[in-house]
Amino acid sequence: MRLNGRILKNVANVNHWEYANQAYAQEGQTNEFYLQLVNLDIVPDETVRNSLTLPDFPLRYIPQGTTVTLELTFPKLDSNENIVKTATQPFVDDKSIFKVSLTSDEVPDSGSIKGKLTIDGINQFFLINNAIVVELLEVGGC
Amino acid sequence: MAVGNDDPNFQESKDFGTYTYPVEANVVTSLLRRCEPLLTPELLKSRYLKDVNIENYSEAELKQEIELAMNEFELMTDLSVTRVQHRERIPFDRQMYKSFVFMKLNNGPIHSIEEILIESSNGENIYKLPPDWIDMGYAHKRQINLIPILSIFGAAGLKDGQASNAGLIFIQAVNNFRWLPAFYTVKYTVGLSKKDGSVPIMVNDIIGMTAAMNILSNRQSRFIVSSSSISQDGISQSSSTGGTKVFQTRIEDMQARRDKMIKKLRSQFHQKYFLSNI
Numbered sequence: 001m002r003l004n005g006r007i008l009k010n011v012a013n014v015n016h017w018e019y020a021n022q023a024y025a026q027e028g029q030t031n032e033f034y035l036q037l038v039n040l041d042i043v044p045d046e047t048v049r050n051s052l053t054l055p056d057f058p059l060r061y062i063p064q065g066t067t068v069t070l071e072l073t074f075p076k077l078d079s080n081e082n083i084v085k086t087a088t089q090p091f092v093d094d095k096s097i098f099k100v101s102l103t104s105d106e107v108p109d110s111g112s113i114k115g116k117l118t119i120d121g122i123n124q125f126f127l128i129n130n131a132i133v134v135e136l137l138e139v140g141g142c
Numbered sequence: 143m144a145v146g147n148d149d150p151n152f153q154e155s156k157d158f159g160t161y162t163y164p165v166e167a168n169v170v171t172s173l174l175r176r177c178e179p180l181l182t183p184e185l186l187k188s189r190y191l192k193d194v195n196i197e198n199y200s201e202a203e204l205k206q207e208i209e210l211a212m213n214e215f216e217l218m219t220d221l222s223v224t225r226v227q228h229r230e231r232i233p234f235d236r237q238m239y240k241s242f243v244f245m246k247l248n249n250g251p252i253h254s255i256e257e258i259l260i261e262s263s264n265g266e267n268i269y270k271l272p273p274d275w276i277d278m279g280y281a282h283k284r285q286i287n288l289i290p291i292l293s294i295f296g297a298a299g300l301k302d303g304q305a306s307n308a309g310l311i312f313i314q315a316v317n318n319f320r321w322l323p324a325f326y327t328v329k330y331t332v333g334l335s336k337k338d339g340s341v342p343i344m345v346n347d348i349i350g351m352t353a354a355m356n357i358l359s360n361r362q363s364r365f366i367v368s369s370s371s372i373s374q375d376g377i378s379q380s381s382s383t384g385g386t387k388v389f390q391t392r393i394e395d396m397q398a399r400r401d402k403m404i405k406k407l408r409s410q411f412h413q414k415y416f417l418s419n420i
Contacts, residue, residue, distance in 0.1 A: 133179045134340075
């Protein structure tokens with residue numbers, strides 16, 4: 001199984017959300033985003049499979065276990081400044097969807113997000129490429 | 143996340159002091175957007191692939207094309223899209239030593255110097271040069287110098303923050319050598335932006351064009367029919383397309399523009415050096 005995550009947007013309730021390519025965060029304010037765990041090895045509908053390696057619509061993955069924790073790391077060059085957040089499962093009826101909240105002081109860098117899913121003490125890791133775009137307030141120079 | 147052999151030690155960094163881009167900019171406003179987040183599939187399609195049918199590419203594959211283009215960019219320009227800390231061994235050259243310890247580093251543009259050590263071949267720290275002496279004026283061109291605040295390299299050298307004469311004696315001893323290999327160890331951070339994940343817009347432009355050229359090149363190979371005609375009873379009709387070269391003009395235009403921008407970008411962050419021992 002190749003575990004990964006798909007970013008969600010416009011999440012209203014367990015039955016109303018859309019897939020997104022990346023999450024957007026704005027510097028200077030609190031941000032929250034949702035992601036759904038997926039299994040890249042399973043694509044339910046063969047007719048929409050447009051890639052074996054990186055399918056657009058892989059099957060969602062619901063972690064099954066007594067204790068389930070998803071930890072997301074927003075990496076920084078100085079590892080002391082890494083932002084590490086524990087995601088919550090906002091919907092009881094869909095345990096594949098997780099939510100992460102960032103405070104206004106927690107400004108990640110645009111790029112990839114590392115994930116660690118722990119089910120009953122067993123860890124699984126994954127990397128969501130180009131997962132978050134951070135809109136900065138200072139754009140005249142970098 | 144830093145992954146390496148030792149502590150990156152950002153607490154004692156000596157910073158370049160100004161923005162990386164625009165080069166040597168001290169104060170900027172946000173009236174003109176010069177920097178933006180890393181390229182996304184939406185931006186790639188919007189800027190470079192409008193009206194091109196790429197439905198056989200999944201969004202994840204477009205992300206992968208962007209990643210490939212970023213790596214290609216780093217190789218072509220010898221610049222780092224995101225910040226990287228390097229650890230480099232520099233030889234001792236007496237002429238460069240006399241020129242305020244002129245050092246030319248392999249990577250750039252340099253954001254900060256974490257430490258400059260005189261390190262033995264077995265990794266022992268003999269002497270740590272004070273950060274106050276490091277001049278970062280040309281760090282964006284990979285050049286650093288040491289301008290000692292004291293009249294010579296200190297009445298006492300500094301080793302791990304404690305006054306010590308041991309380093310001074312050592313430095314005066316090596317002055318008798320003309321050249322020593324792998325003498326200094328410099329730990330420094332390079333990148334095109336002080337804020338990882340944000341890059342100059344023209345860097346995104348080069349990356350986007352590179353990715354688009356690869357995609358268009360793949361895409362045009364599907365147009366296997368270049369011309370067709372039909373005739374009956376003296377009436378005929380024919381049509382022709384570019385065939386497998388249908389996007390070739392667009393690709394060549396992008397390539398020419400990209401190469402021009404790479405040249406301009408390199409001129410901002412590179413400098414040609416001619417050094418030799420005679």
